[in-house]
Amino acid sequence: MEKMILGKKVKIEDVIRVARGYAQIEFSDEYCARVNKCRSYVEQFSKGGQAIYGLTTGLGDNCRKFIPEKDREIIQRNHILSHTCSVGEPINEECTRALMFIMLVHFGCGHTGIRLEVLDLLRNMLNHNIIPRVPGHGSVGYVSLEAHIGMVLIGEGKAWYQGKLLNGKEALESAGLKPIVLSSKEGLIIVSGTTSVTAFTSLALYDAVTLAKTEDIAASLSLEVLKGTLMSMDERVMRVRPHPDQERTASNIRAILKDSAIIEKYKGHRVQDAFSLRCIPQLHGAVKKFIKDGLDVLEIELNSAVDNPLLLEQEDGSPIAISGGNFDGTYVGMAADVLAIAITDLCKMSACRIDRMLNRLVSELPAFLNKSADYNNGLMLIQYIAAGLMGELRILSHPSVVDNLPTCANQEDYVSMGYNAAKKAYDGIQLAKYICAIELICGAQALDCYENIESASGTKAVYHLVRKVVPVMECDYPLEPYIEMVAKQIIDGDYIRNVEEKIGKILF
Structure with missing residues (x-):
C-alpha cells in the first residue's frame, strides 16, 4: 500500500491519496521535531502564571477563570464532550478520512502545542481505517464535527472498524490501539480551525x-x-x-x-x-x-x-501565545x-x-x-x-x-x-x-x-x-x-x- 510521509508541503492530491486511496501515513523527523518543540512551549506556559486561553484558562465563557494544572485534563475532556453535538446522518467515509488527514496536517504545523502521542493515535486510526461516526449537520464553520473524532481518540463515541460500528474504545482496542487522555490545550486544538471546511x-x-x-x-x-x-x-x-x-x-x-x-x-x-x-x-x-x-x-x-x-517563537527564542x-x-x-x-x-x-x-x-x-x-x-x-x-x-x-x-x-x-x-x-x-x-x-x-x-x-x-x-x-x-x-x-x-x-x- 502507498505510503505518505508528512512534514513537507501538502497538496490537494495528497488529500485524495489518503481519503480515497488509503495511503498509509508516516511522520518525518521534521514533523516530529516541530511538534515536540511546540509542545515544550505548552509545558513552559503551564508552569507559569500567565493567562493563556485554553491552556491555563477555561474555555468559552470560562476564559476568565485560571485553571490549576491538575484540573486541565478535565477541562479538555469536557470541551470534547460538550462539542459533540452535530446531528443527522453521518458524513461519507472519504469525508471523514479527509477530515482526519487535514487534522494531522494542521495540528502538526508546529504552532498548536498538541502532543505527538495524540497525533500518532490519530495517524494510526487512519492507517487502520478506524472511521469515527461523524453526523454531518450543525457546524458554523468548525467545532462540532471534529469533536466526534476527538471522542474516539479518548475512547468515547462510535467508529466503524472492519465493517462494524463499535464504541470508540472497542474500535481502538480491536486494532491494538489505546485511547488517550487529553492534556492542556488539546481539546481546544481538536475542535478549532478550518479542518472540516478544508476537507x-x-x-x-x-x-x-x-x-x-x-x-x-x-x-x-x-x-x-x-x-x-x-x-x-x-x-x-x-x-x-x-x-x-x-x-x-x-x-x-x-x-x-x-x-x-x-x-x-x-x-x-x-x-x-x-x-x-x-x-x-x-x-x-x-x-x-x-x-x-x-x-x-x-x-x-x-x-x-x-x-x-497560536504558539510562536520570538526573536530571542522565547515562546509567545x-x-x-x-x-x-x-x-x-x-x-x-x-x-x-x-x-x-x-x-x-x-x-x-x-x-x-x-x-x-x-x-x-x-x-x-x-x-x-x-x-x-x-x-x-x-x-x-x-x-x-x-x-x-x-x-x-x-x-x-x-x-x-x-x-x-x-x-x-x-x-x-x-x-x-x-x-x-x-x-x-x-x-x-x-x-x-x-x-x-x-x-x-x-x-x-x-x-x-x-x-x-x-x-x-x-x-x-x-x-x-x-x-x-x-x-x-x-x-x-x-x-x-x-x-x-x-x-x-x-x-x-x-x-x-x-x-x-x-x-x-
Whole structure:
C-alpha cells in the first residue's frame, strides 16, 4: 500500500491519496521535531502564571477563570464532550478520512502545542481505517464535527472498524490501539480551525477539475451529433477576448473534433449554433477560472496554521501565545460558494445540450433518440432527471458565507458558515456528475444515428467507453444503474484518459 510521509508541503492530491486511496501515513523527523518543540512551549506556559486561553484558562465563557494544572485534563475532556453535538446522518467515509488527514496536517504545523502521542493515535486510526461516526449537520464553520473524532481518540463515541460500528474504545482496542487522555490545550486544538471546511472543499475541488475536463469532452460529442460548427471555436475569436481558460477550452474542442467526418459533412449547415454550443469556451472557461482560484486558496489553507491561540517563537527564542482568528473559514468557504455557482453554471449549459439532443424540433434526430417509437419512450425521461437535478443545484448555489447568527453569548458575534458552503459544494458535485453522465449517454445514443459517417477519433473513444456499461437503447429499460455507472467512470477520470490517448493532453 502507498505510503505518505508528512512534514513537507501538502497538496490537494495528497488529500485524495489518503481519503480515497488509503495511503498509509508516516511522520518525518521534521514533523516530529516541530511538534515536540511546540509542545515544550505548552509545558513552559503551564508552569507559569500567565493567562493563556485554553491552556491555563477555561474555555468559552470560562476564559476568565485560571485553571490549576491538575484540573486541565478535565477541562479538555469536557470541551470534547460538550462539542459533540452535530446531528443527522453521518458524513461519507472519504469525508471523514479527509477530515482526519487535514487534522494531522494542521495540528502538526508546529504552532498548536498538541502532543505527538495524540497525533500518532490519530495517524494510526487512519492507517487502520478506524472511521469515527461523524453526523454531518450543525457546524458554523468548525467545532462540532471534529469533536466526534476527538471522542474516539479518548475512547468515547462510535467508529466503524472492519465493517462494524463499535464504541470508540472497542474500535481502538480491536486494532491494538489505546485511547488517550487529553492534556492542556488539546481539546481546544481538536475542535478549532478550518479542518472540516478544508476537507469537504478539497474533495469537491478535486472532482470539479475532473468534471470540467469531462464536460469539454461531453460538449464536443454533443456539438458533433447536433451538426454544430467549429467556427465559434476559432483561434482568432479567442484571441480578441484572451481569457486563457476560454482559449484552452476552445483548443480542447478543436482537438477532440479535428478529424470528425460528421463536422466536415455539415460544415455550413447552420449560420450559427445555439448558445449552448456556440458559447462552450466562454462558459466552460469561466468555470475553470474559478475552480483554479479555489485551488489557489485551498493550497494556502492546507499549509496554514489555523489554531487559536497560536504558539510562536520570538526573536530571542522565547515562546509567545497570540490569540487571533486564523480559524475563520471564510477564505475556503467563499471559494466553496463560488465553486457551487460555477458547477451549477457548467451543468446549466449541459442540461440545455441534453434537451437539444432529445428535442426533434431542433436536433434533426429521432424524437428522444428513440429507435422504436411505437411502444417506447426512448430517452425522454432522462431529461426530466437532468431538469430535477438542476433544480437541486440551483438551491445549493445560494451562498452560505453571507449568512450569520451570533454564538457563544455574542463573543462569537460573527461566524463564517464556511462548513455549509463546503458541504453544499461537495453535495453539488455528487449531483453534477449525473448531469454530465446523462449528456454522455444521450450523445452516444445520438451517435448511433450516424452509422455511415465517421465520428472523430476522440468522440469514438467516448462512445466505446459509454457502451462498455450502457447498451444501445433499442427498447425501454431502467436507466438508473447505467447513469450511476457512467457517473463513476467520470469521477474516476476514465473519459479524460481515453480521449487523451487519442488527441493528447486535455488542457486545463
